[in-house]
Amino acid sequence: xxxxxxxxxxxxxxxxxxxxxxxxxxSVILPGTASLERIRAENPQxxxxxxxxxxxxxxxxxxxxxxxxxxxxxxxxxxxxxQYLAQHYGGRVERAGRREYGKASLVFHSGPLFAGLExxxxxxxxxxxxxxxxxxxxxxxxxxxxxxxxxxxxxxxRTFGVQFHPEVVHSPKGMQVLENFLKLAGVTRDWTPQHTxxxxxxxxxxxxxxxxxMLAVSGGVDSSTLxxxxxxxxGDRLTAVFVxxxxxxxxxxxxxxxxxxxxxxxxxxxxxSGQFLAALQGVTDPEQKRKIVGREFIRVFExxxxxxxxxxxxxxxxxxxxxxxxxxxxxxxGSANIKSHHNVGGLPEDLQFELLxxxxxLFKDEVRELALLLGLPEPIRxxxxxxxxxxxxxxxxxxxxxKLDILRRADDIFISSLRDWNLYDQxxxxxxxxxxxxxxxxxxxxRSYGYVLGLRAVSTVxxxxxxxxxxxxxxxxEVARKITRQVPEIGRVVYDITSKPPATIEWE
Numbered sequence: 373x374x375x376x377x378x379x380x381x382x383x384x385x386x387x388x389x390x391x392x393x394x395x396x397x398x399s400v401i402l403p404g405t406a407s408l409e410r411i412r413a414e415n416p417q418x419x420x421x422x423x424x425x426x427x428x429x430x431x432x433x434x435x436x437x438x439x440x441x442x443x444x445x446x447x448x449x450x451x452x453x454x455q456y457l458a459q460h461y462g463g464r465v466e467r468a469g470r471r472e473y474g475k476a477s478l479v480f481h482s483g484p485l486f487a488g489l490e491x492x493x494x495x496x497x498x499x500x501x502x503x504x505x506x507x508x509x510x511x512x513x514x515x516x517x518x519x520x521x522x523x524x525x526x527x528x529x530r531t532f533g534v535q536f537h538p539e540v541v542h543s544p545k546g547m548q549v550l551e552n553f554l555k556l557a558g559v560t561r562d563w564t565p566q567h568t569x570x571x572x573x574x575x576x577x578x579x580x581x582x583x584x585x586m587l588a589v590s591g592g593v594d595s596s597t598l599x600x601x602x603x604x605x606x607g608d609r610l611t612a613v614f615v616x617x618x619x620x621x622x623x624x625x626x627x628x629x630x631x632x633x634x635x636x637x638x639x640x641x642x643x644x645s646g647q648f649l650a651a652l653q654g655v656t657d658p659e660q661k662r663k664i665v666g667r668e669f670i671r672v673f674e675x676x677x678x679x680x681x682x683x684x685x686x687x688x689x690x691x692x693x694x695x696x697x698x699x700x701x702x703x704x705x706g707s708a709n710i711k712s713h714h715n716v717g718g719l720p721e722d723l724q725f726e727l728l729x730x731x732x733x734l735f736k737d738e739v740r741e742l743a744l745l746l747g748l749p750e751p752i753r754x755x756x757x758x759x760x761x762x763x764x765x766x767x768x769x770x771x772x773x774x775k776l777d778i779l780r781r782a783d784d785i786f787i788s789s790l791r792d793w794n795l796y797d798q799x800x801x802x803x804x805x806x807x808x809x810x811x812x813x814x815x816x817x818x819r820s821y822g823y824v825l826g827l828r829a830v831s832t833v834x835x836x837x838x839x840x841x842x843x844x845x846x847x848x849x850e851v852a853r854k855i856t857r858q859v860p861e862i863g864r865v866v867y868d869i870t871s872k873p874p875a876t877i878e879w880e
Contacts (some may be wrong), residue, residue: 373398373559376416380404380424380434380452386836387419387539388450390735395551396561400733404434411440412580418446418557421453423537426790427501428455428465430678435460446530446557448550451499454533458524464505468519474498475542476522481514483525485532487552495522495543497534503535513740520849530556565741569601572730572742576605579685581627585728586677587689589639591628592758593748594691594731597739599635600746601730602689611636615672618645619762619776622784629699644672652764652771658880661771663721665761674724688725691832692732692737695835696820756801757835765880778861779806782825785858790829799841802829803866805879813863814877822863825855830877838872 375392379385379401383787392399400414404422411419419440426433436455440734441447449457455465478493486493489857503521506512514523514534523534532553536559538546554561587602589595589612602610612635616625625641633641651664670688677685731739736757763779783804790796805826813820832838868875 373417374414375399375418375420375554375557376411376421377401377422378404378406378411378436378440378453382423382425382451384420384537384539387424389694390545390836391539391550392420392554393545393563393735393738395554396563397554397559398563405437407437408439408443411437416445417559418448418494418554421449421456422445423453423498428452428453428459428500429466429501430826445533446559448553449533450539451535451537453456453586454524454535455499455501455503455756457531457533458503458505458528461507461510461526462511463503463507465501465561466504468502470581475860476515476516476518477630478522478536481523481700483511483513484523484529484556485513485523485525485549485552488839489545489548493537493545495534495546496540497536499535503533505516514806536867565745567736568738569735569742569745572601573605573773576602576728576730580609580728582609583686584609584611585687585689586673586680586725587837588673588691589628589629590631590691590758590760591624591752592691592737593743593753593755594693594739594757596632596752597743597746598689598691598731599632600748600875601742604746607620608638610638611640611676611685613640613642613673613676616643616645617648617668617762619648619665619764619771621758621763621787622780624758627861640676642672642676644668645654645847646713647672648764649771649773653769656769658765661764661880662761669760670710670723670725677725684724684756686726687728689728689730691739691836692727692729694731694733697732724743733739737833754797756796756799765805765878766803768798768880775806778823778859779804780807782855782862784791785854786827786851789847789854793844794849795847796841798831798833799829799843800835801839802827804828805880811864820860820863822856822861824864824866825862826866826868826879827851828868828877828879830872832872835877838877840869840871843867 375397375401377388385401389399389401393721440559441460459465467816475494476494476497481493509527510524514522516522525532537543538549585602585606587599587610589599599612612629648668651668655661672689702850740753759765763776767775767779784803790802807824807826809824810821813822829841829843831841848867855862855865
């Protein structure tokens with residue numbers, strides 16, 4: 373059972389999926405033009421039509437496949453989705469005389485979609501078109517001072533449209549609107565960590581059977597949690613391979629080996645640093661870096677599989693998450709490939725494994741909930757994410773042993789200082805980025821010319837959106853002083869105050 377979200381290119385579509393899961397209902401994002409058969413395969417209990425940049429009166433605008441809205445599924449249209457519902461059922465949508473963007477107050481709202489909500493409600497608007505004529509039998513259930521049609525309801529009591537975005541934090545009571553829709557739609561609310569764990573174990577056993585699985589493990593929360601999950605599901609038929617690709621942080625290899633020591637003989641550590649650095653030599657394009665790292669990882673796993681078994685391994689397990697899939701492939705009409713991930717868009721075409729990705733439709737915080745159930749140690753469970761391509765994408769430009777050494781030392785000062793100041797657990801991810809820019813400085817009475825280092829720290833729940841962390845100025849001052857004194861190759865330190873969007877969390 374699921375809530376299917378049809379994506380029409382809104383920047384907020386991922387948030388819709390996340391909010392539905394926070395309400396303990398399973399959600400999945402499909403392209404807005406997905407076929408009826410593809411949607412049926414998800415066994416939907418309800419449909420949500422996302423927002424998007426198109427205008428429904430444009431003949432080329434995306435729309436649901438024929439028959440989707442005739443299945444009787446409870447439906448909620450958000451922004452563009454509401455406008456499409458109005459047009460589809462015989463109403464009229466026109467270019468608004470004035471674009472409504474930002475905070476807006478619902479001066480009127482009524483009906484079961486707004487149950488439990490009293491008084492004036494603040495919601496977030498972002499639209500240039502407006503519903504100017506309702507379909508026959510439909511009613512207005514909310515309006516703002518500028519928009520007389522801010523939400524609509526069909527006569528069936530199960531189909532609704534809202535012009536605002538209930539999924540964003542700027543709509544403080546938006547979660548209640550979404551929860552009311554789930555109740556009206558009769559959506560099953562059993563998406564709990566325990567239910568998820570039981571379902572994943574059953575799915576793995578059904579898919580793998582009595583075959584062996586090789587796990588690509590990094591020591592981060594995703595692959596470490598997956599190691600425990602697979603051990604529970606298939607026991608000694610699991611082999612976990614940790615590859616030191618030479619792109620790790622300072623001391624990270626030893627840290628990973630110690631953290632995964634409970635796996636015993638099931639853990640293999642492979643030093644392939646020379647192989648990866650040779651493949652990256654002279655490469656500056658970040659997409660190419662990711663693809664090279666993805667390719668070389670697979671080559672290592674293939675080699676290990678041949679050495680460990682004359683028959684090889686059919687399955688390669690990875691801790692791929694839903695944001696990885698979304699950013700690498702996009703999901704909706706007009707959605708862009710933001711960046712390839714080494715374990716998604718970066719895999720070679722001649723892959724000799726079948727992929728096993730149990731977390732492919734989970735968000736980071738959902739994996740952390742599973743990790744708690746599986747008994748993963750807290751320092752690993754709450755460890756900041758570290759990209760599979762490692763420091764290769766935190767060095768802008770060509771990756772060299774010299775630059776890796778500089779970045780490792782600077783990064784270690786930043787992360788260690790976060791821990792010393794008890795700030796590490798207050799941010800979701802932190803990184804140092806070595807830029808190719810060099811700037812002039814002065815040390816003593818002499819001119820210096822050193823690299824510019826960027827520091828990045830963000831706060832987020834789902835890693836689909838993120839806000840830059842407001843670290844104390846005294847902390848940043850101390851870190852900058854330590855780095856420039858202890859890593860003399862760095863002459864200037866800057867702090868990134870860009871949120872996601874428009875930026876991504878990583879610089880490459």
